[in-house]
Amino acid sequence: MEGDSKYAHVKTRRASAALIGAFWSAINAVVPVLLNSIVFIVSSRYLLPHDFGVIALALSLVSFASAIAPAALGEALIQQYSVRRSHLDTVFWVCLCSAAIIYGVLIILSPILASAVNQPEVTKFLPLLGLKLMFDLAAVVPNALVARAMSFHLIALRTVVATLVSSILCISLLLNGYGIWALAISQLATSIASCIGVFWGAKWWPSFSFGLNELKDLRKYGFFASANRFIQFMNLDQIIIGSLIGAAPLGIFNFAKRLFQMLNDVIAGALTSVSHALLSSLQNESEKVRDAFLITTFASSIVSFPAFIGLALVVADVIPLVFGAQWIDAISPARWFCLIGLMSCIGIIQASLINSQGKSNWWFYYQLFRQVLTISTVLILFNKGVNLIVMVMALQTVIFWPITLVMVSRIINLKVTTYFRQFLEPFLASAIMSIAVLLIAYCMQEYSQQIRLLAEVTVGGLSYCISIFYLSKDKLLGVIKNVLDNKKNRQLNA
Template sequence: MCKDKISTEESSLKEKAINGVKWTFVDQVGSLGISFIVGIVLARLLEPSEYGLIGMVTIFTAIATVFTDSGFGQAMVRKSDLTEEDKLTAFWFSSSMGLFIYILLFFSAPYVAIFYKESQLTSILRVTSIPILFSGLLTIPNIIFTREINFKVITKISISRAIISGCVGIYMAIMGYGVWALIVQNLISYLIAIILFNYFCRWKIKIIFSKTSFHYLWGFGSKMLISSLLNTIYNNLYQIVIGKFYSAADLGQYQRGQSYSGLFSNTLTQVVQRVSFPTLSKIQNDAERLKYGYQKIIKMSMLVSCLGSMALAAMAKPLIVVLIGEKWMQAADYLQIISLGALLYPAHAINLNVLTVMGRSDLFLKIEIIKKIIGIFPIVIGIFFGIKVMLWGGVISSFLCFAVNAHESKKLINYSFEEQFRDIIPFIVISLFIAAFVYCISLLSISLGLVIILQSVLFFSLSYCYFQLTKNVEFLELKKIIINSLRK
């Protein structure tokens, strides 16, 4: 009887997870696809230096977001008996923190402009920071839907905001507003998200702040806050260094390359992370099932990530020139390098998810500190030896940090670095060989459009044939999930 119950629960959980993956994938592909098209149009209308100006203030808005969340979001998703008091306590904390941070940024903006020697940054930072004031209205409804593994609503909202804000951004760029087209596009996106999330969620805001709820949320979230802060600062250090020691145009080129590199790895990471955390949190007390679940997720996600990232690296130059023009050729060089390190992003995220699911925010913080110490060296080197050297150092540090992440997973679910490496190395090797072969097509004296078509067809065909002929378990299961989803 007990086994039947577990089997039924596991089947229900798997169904929810697959449904969640389906809708999250639609979300990512839909909203990112729209953003990708909008980005192509905007990149042709705007200059690299205008993207660079946005990149210079990104770290400040990113850090502000970390503080307004303070790890409460993950604590709420993980808590099995979330109450109304928990939600309202998190809302009022996030709103109060948002007001405080915005005031701080408003008065600090002139000093940011002085640091980068760009006078426009004063008004840019003050305007781009406005959404921070309304952070609670966006994050809490989002968490509620995430807890319920209800990504259908989130998908509708994401696609809606991408379409409307994209149209506004393109219109303003055509009218000659320059960098402000990007700023207003972002503001419109936040406004639509806030309106739609609260419309569909229909939760009631009350003046309730529970000390008991706060102690629980802060107890778990405070360590996540420090970890997220370290991670956010580190992820934006490249932009700070390039913006400070190079030019706004150089930063714009880096940002374009970095954004395209995440088309596969970041999309996949968000899909896996968003679905796996609430799903596997429900079996956090069953170590055997937890290890099996994580092993399957890592192998399936790394199969897709390796192929996607390597394909992007092989096709980078003709893709960039055809899509956004020769003025972005420098971004293509950066894209090739960044893609090699980006293929491990899903593995990083999944290993960190293990710690979060098991409630080990202390280990999460420890790992983040170690990883940032490793990752700081390429950035320092880049100041003296150039942006490309810095990016190659980032690829090496990505692999080293994967080892650090996986080391802690062994302690919690007995899934060691050696096991993980054996699981994913075949995907890395075969995708590298296919990418190297496909890259050779770009050396032919034919039109770039034809190069892209031939590279795409060949990469897909070789990958499909290899995994189909070798009867790779992960490939066959992914294929089955996709076919079943399409039929439904």
């Protein structure tokens, strides 16, 4: 059966839409990260690792509950070639009813959960943070509609407004002495504002209809996408660390992880939704998929290499100077998370390709294997400290990364040498940058942290920009020419 044309994938000027989408997705990632960074810095000055650990544990329990919900049906809507209005209504009501049931169970079990994780304080935060489920799941369908239409400016606007609201609220509450509650309330505010914004942007409202046939249409992709989402969101590593080691070590773990996530959100966030929507729209045009995949891989590596390598080089100055001496224990874990972040930005493009081409079952089995490995690592090493746990997790990420490379090469018949060629110039430019930063650090040991950090960032950034332009001039000019040509074509067709 044919789908409704108003919900169809973009058919024309998809490369142009993807490039524009990457810009808006970058705005969608950069502005919230800047605002969240301000909140992160202010809250780290006001709160202790134990406070961060308690909220992280409560959020992990809510995230685990959220992982059970069928929110990945939204990804199935994006991937589905033909979509009808009845699909949208069915998915909406399934998600909303699931959220209500899960929230009720979470509230009833909150005392038992708090006792199980050895943190009684968690009980008072679960009723508030659990409300996130209702708003996050209500937004699944309009989010999918915006992504199908590649209207990434609407996603950017929604996210910026939601983050601005929650940031102002969080800082205001912190300054007025609300302490740990400021973090909890701001988390809920983000979900509420995002939900309102995406419904406004999608210009869609559900009707009271439901169909089992519609669920059957989505069940194959939706099942594995839901399973992938469960693995991604269950956060068992944080729950185990908080339960077995304590709230303060979890606070250190979560702090180091947030540093990497802020960078990861900017880089991967700018490409994930774009690459998934673009590759999904090309699923019946296999000859174009390979080129799109290689372009997005190069775009990701050209930014992720200097960002994460650079952060690893200067993090020893950044943490005590910006966040405070109470977070010094997070320096070493943060460096290992930088390695995880680098691999994540590469892997996120692989995941978009695999899922967009209807191979979400492959990604599920890989993610399941990795999650079992991570949980086993935490259970075995929990008494050895957070640093060793993160180090082993980072090394596992590198060791098992070739598995996804084999998946990708099978889907698009890609030579391994062609794939690795995308990383050559960013790697060489990052190596030059690293040498420059290390020389500055060595020569300026007697200077203050502020001056040394400023010099490291300035020299490192300049050396990378000059190096990458020299090494990748033809590629970069080709991308710029493509953008300008697409802009000219849009003006002529207007």
